[in-house]
Amino acid sequence: MYKILTKKSLTPTVIQMEIEAPLVANKARPGQFIILRVDEDGERIPLTVAGTDQKRGAVKIIFQIVGATTKKLDIKNEGEYIEDFAGPLGVPTHTDGIKKVCIVGGGVGCAIALPVAEEFKRLGAEVTGIIGFRHRDLLILEEEFSSCCDTLTVMTDDGSYGRGGNVTVPLKEMLENGEKFDMIITIGPLIMMKFVVETARPYNTPVTVSMNPIMIDGTGMCGGCRLTLNRDGKRITSFACVDGPDFNGYEVDFDEAMSRGRMYADFERHAYEDTCNLFKKSEGEF
Amino acid sequence: MAIKPEKNPMPTQSPEERAHNFDEVALGYTYKMAKAEASRCLNCKNKPCVNGCPVNIDIPGFIDYIKNDDIEGAYKHISKSSSLPAVCGRVCPQESQCEKHCTLGIKFEPVGIGRLERFVADYHNENSTDTPERPTSNGKRVAVIGSGPSGLTCAGDLAKKGYDVTVYEALHTAGGVLVYGIPEFRLPKSIVKKEIDTLKSLGVKIETNVIIGKTLTVDELFDMGFEAVFIGSGAGLPNFMNIPGESLKGVYSANEFLTRSNLMKSYRTNPDTPIMKGGRVAVVGGGNVAMDAARTSLRLGAEKVYIIYRRSMDELPARREEVEHAEEEGIEFRLLCNPVEILGYKNENDPKDPKNGFVKAIKCIKMELGEPDEKGRRRPVPVENSEFSLDIDTVIMSIGTSPNPLIKNTTKGLEVNSRGGIVVNEDGLTSKNAVYAGGDAVTGAATVISAMGAGKKAAHAIDEHLRNK
Numbered sequence: 001m002y003k004i005l006t007k008k009s010l011t012p013t014v015i016q017m018e019i020e021a022p023l024v025a026n027k028a029r030p031g032q033f034i035i036l037r038v039d040e041d042g043e044r045i046p047l048t049v050a051g052t053d054q055k056r057g058a059v060k061i062i063f064q065i066v067g068a069t070t071k072k073l074d075i076k077n078e079g080e081y082i083e084d085f086a087g088p089l090g091v092p093t094h095t096d097g098i099k100k101v102c103i104v105g106g107g108v109g110c111a112i113a114l115p116v117a118e119e120f121k122r123l124g125a126e127v128t129g130i131i132g133f134r135h136r137d138l139l140i141l142e143e144e145f146s147s148c149c150d151t152l153t154v155m156t157d158d159g160s161y162g163r164g165g166n167v168t169v170p171l172k173e174m175l176e177n178g179e180k181f182d183m184i185i186t187i188g189p190l191i192m193m194k195f196v197v198e199t200a201r202p203y204n205t206p207v208t209v210s211m212n213p214i215m216i217d218g219t220g221m222c223g224g225c226r227l228t229l230n231r232d233g234k235r236i237t238s239f240a241c242v243d244g245p246d247f248n249g250y251e252v253d254f255d256e257a258m259s260r261g262r263m264y265a266d267f268e269r270h271a272y273e274d275t276c277n278l279f280k281k282s283e284g285e286f
Numbered sequence: 287m288a289i290k291p292e293k294n295p296m297p298t299q300s301p302e303e304r305a306h307n308f309d310e311v312a313l314g315y316t317y318k319m320a321k322a323e324a325s326r327c328l329n330c331k332n333k334p335c336v337n338g339c340p341v342n343i344d345i346p347g348f349i350d351y352i353k354n355d356d357i358e359g360a361y362k363h364i365s366k367s368s369s370l371p372a373v374c375g376r377v378c379p380q381e382s383q384c385e386k387h388c389t390l391g392i393k394f395e396p397v398g399i400g401r402l403e404r405f406v407a408d409y410h411n412e413n414s415t416d417t418p419e420r421p422t423s424n425g426k427r428v429a430v431i432g433s434g435p436s437g438l439t440c441a442g443d444l445a446k447k448g449y450d451v452t453v454y455e456a457l458h459t460a461g462g463v464l465v466y467g468i469p470e471f472r473l474p475k476s477i478v479k480k481e482i483d484t485l486k487s488l489g490v491k492i493e494t495n496v497i498i499g500k501t502l503t504v505d506e507l508f509d510m511g512f513e514a515v516f517i518g519s520g521a522g523l524p525n526f527m528n529i530p531g532e533s534l535k536g537v538y539s540a541n542e543f544l545t546r547s548n549l550m551k552s553y554r555t556n557p558d559t560p561i562m563k564g565g566r567v568a569v570v571g572g573g574n575v576a577m578d579a580a581r582t583s584l585r586l587g588a589e590k591v592y593i594i595y596r597r598s599m600d601e602l603p604a605r606r607e608e609v610e611h612a613e614e615e616g617i618e619f620r621l622l623c624n625p626v627e628i629l630g631y632k633n634e635n636d637p638k639d640p641k642n643g644f645v646k647a648i649k650c651i652k653m654e655l656g657e658p659d660e661k662g663r664r665r666p667v668p669v670e671n672s673e674f675s676l677d678i679d680t681v682i683m684s685i686g687t688s689p690n691p692l693i694k695n696t697t698k699g700l701e702v703n704s705r706g707g708i709v710v711n712e713d714g715l716t717s718k719n720a721v722y723a724g725g726d727a728v729t730g731a732a733t734v735i736s737a738m739g740a741g742k743k744a745a746h747a748i749d750e751h752l753r754n755k
Contacts, residue, residue: 023496023501023502024501027500027501037458041551041557041558042558043550043558043559044458044550044559068558069558083458084458084494084495085495086456086457086458086495086496086497086501087497087500087501088500088501089497089500216542216545216546216549216550216559217456217457217466217545219456219457219497219500219690219692220522220523220690220691220692221466221520221521221522221523221524221541221545221690222524222539222541222542222545223523223524223526223539223541223542224538224539224542226526226533227533228533237526237528237532237533239523242523242690242691242692253533256533259535259642259643260533260535260643262535262640262643263535263536263562264560265640266640267560268560271558271560
């Protein structure tokens with residue numbers, strides 16, 4: 001059992017928790033993820049590490065309440081316990097030789113982008129941040145990004161805060177104006193990452209994308225997280241849990257990844273509704 | 287008294303009944319049946335069966351106890367050689383091991399050794415109230431990586447010798463393939479739990495959610511005070527055929543499909559973890575894992591299940607009893623066939639059709655057996671222009687695994703072979719001092735009992751090494 005040390009709402013649907021897991025806290029590097037289960041017989045879900053505090057043995061996670069499992073996790077409070085918490089998994093984000101980096105985060109993906117941005121700042125790189133949200137109310141971590149980015153652009157789809165439009169708008173402007181990044185690192189919805197890659201393509205700027213496919217064990221056993229890379233004219237099967245989660249954005253078959261991500265869409269909708277109904281029912285009882 | 291030429295049959299749930307539930311198929315011998323079967327053992331002098339057993343259980347010895355109505359004595363006798371008799375009695379391929387060498391088998395059916403082993407272990411589990419005696423500690427600490435059959439065997443043997451053993455398990459439940467891979471209807475999880483509880487009462491500590499190679503490294507284990515390490519991390523990433531369509535929705539590896547059903551309990555009503563069920567299913571491969579996947583699909587409600595295997599029934603590597611059970615349950619074997627492509631649904635008029643990207647059919651080619659390969663197995667070769675399609679909704683690829691890279695990548699000086707398997711000598715010692723390995727992490731996908739044999743050998747070698755240190 002793993003204790004919830006702190007819990008805080010970043011928005012009504014995005015929650016930040018610190019979980020007590022000293023072994024994970026000692027090892028986790030930016031870009032890596034953990035797998036957790038809320039309760040016995042619960043689903044295993046991967047969540048990227050949003051930060052660590054080794055002194056307190058704490059691992060920070062940030063999640064959006066999107067399905068039955070995240071809903072159940074949200075019901076838990078500070079001081080309570082979750083069943084399982086394992087990691088760190090995956091390969092940390094590569095930072096070697098990158099002096100000038102652009103971090104492009106979208107939605108709750110910004111939670112994962114933040115420790116990566118902070119790591120580059122710590123290493124002395126020049127960090128440009130672009131973070132995007134659908135609406136002002138969904139904005140998270142602006143202050144934290146401000147303190148680790150040399151320049152930060154905040155976008156909202158509907159223009160309710162910062163600039164209006166997608167994250168690719170300022171990225172394209174920068175690239176057009178001759179900005180040369182050693183690397184663009186993008187973390188967010190698949191469709192956004194796909195367009196970040198397309199935006200960077202004419203400028204031959206390398207792009208790293210952070211993939212978050214369906215996973216069970218996360219340790220290289222089940223193969224459910226496989227994705228296809230197009231490399232040197234060949235199609236290669238790769239596994240996000242052990243080979244990733246970071247991949248060369250130019251190689252990833254995004255359309256396939258998006259399709260695979262919807263494999264259980266029906267099931268998940270029903271499970272979420274069932275869980276919500278269950279909570280409604282129990283609230284009524286007490 | 288004349289010897290009965292056939293084995294006493296194993297009572298089972300009827301095929302019609304069991305195809306729709308996850309309860310154990312084989313129900314086990316009654317006391318009377320066990321006695322009758324035990325009486326078929328000739329107690330021959332040269333005991334060829336013992337050499338056929340990877341852990342060298344004294345088979346005629348334990349059968350003799352059954353003949354004398356001392357079942358607990360039989361259990362204790364088996365326990366000298368095996369830490370998991372209730373498991374082995376159920377999942378060992380006896381027909382290619384102990385029973386293959388049975389003297390009685392020359393003329394008649396061999397003695398049902400597996401069935402007797404299972405009877406003894408189940409009888410003990412039901413009737414015995416003794417907890418095993420905790421040996422005096424010798425103060426030496428050994429770490430075991432992985433709680434599958436090799437790790438549990440190694441841990442059990444060392445604990446019995448007085449070592450302070452900690453088992454590290456990456457998943458949330460101990461048991462390895464015994465819990466994530468082998469289904470409930472073939473190996474009830476309560477039995478695995480019981481065997482693990484026995485080890486715990488011997489003093490073995492089990493730490494779940496620790497991924498060696500990530501959470502901790504092998505070198506750190508030595509820094510923590512462990513004097514030897516056994517790596518039993520098991521098989522790794524599933525193999526795929528590299529044919530078009532393997533990324534469609536509805537294509538699983540057997541590892542994923544079985545893990546969802548067994549470990550994550552997707553077979554229950556309203557599970558937290560989803561699984562595709564019902565419809566028409568094609569399982570590709572002919573091993574025990576393929577049989578497990580096919581029979582699990584059936585129990586999850588599939589209307590039709592095919593096993594697609596590129597060789598013939600004679601070469602099918604699965605345990606004979608599983609093949610027979612699968613056939614009885616109505617699983618259709620499409621032998622001498624090999625998939626060439628998986629076809630997906632695509633609505634050209636509606637890119638948002640929710641069925642888009644799901645499996646629709648599998649295209650196969652007929653095969654014939656050609657010249658024997660280096661292993662002596664006849665190589666299957668495609669028959670020209672013999673392609674055909676089967677309409678299906680789910681494909682389960684069950685064509686083996688490749689070793690997991692996590693430990694290899696984080697352990698300096700650990701030698702692996704070209705396939706990624708850890709290189710060991712005859713004692714199970716790796717290229718790294720005091721680091722031993724066994725099971726699928728060394729051999730690639732193999733059987734529970736061969737992994738146990740390797741765990742046993744390594745435990746012996748670790749004991750020698752630490753005693754002489």
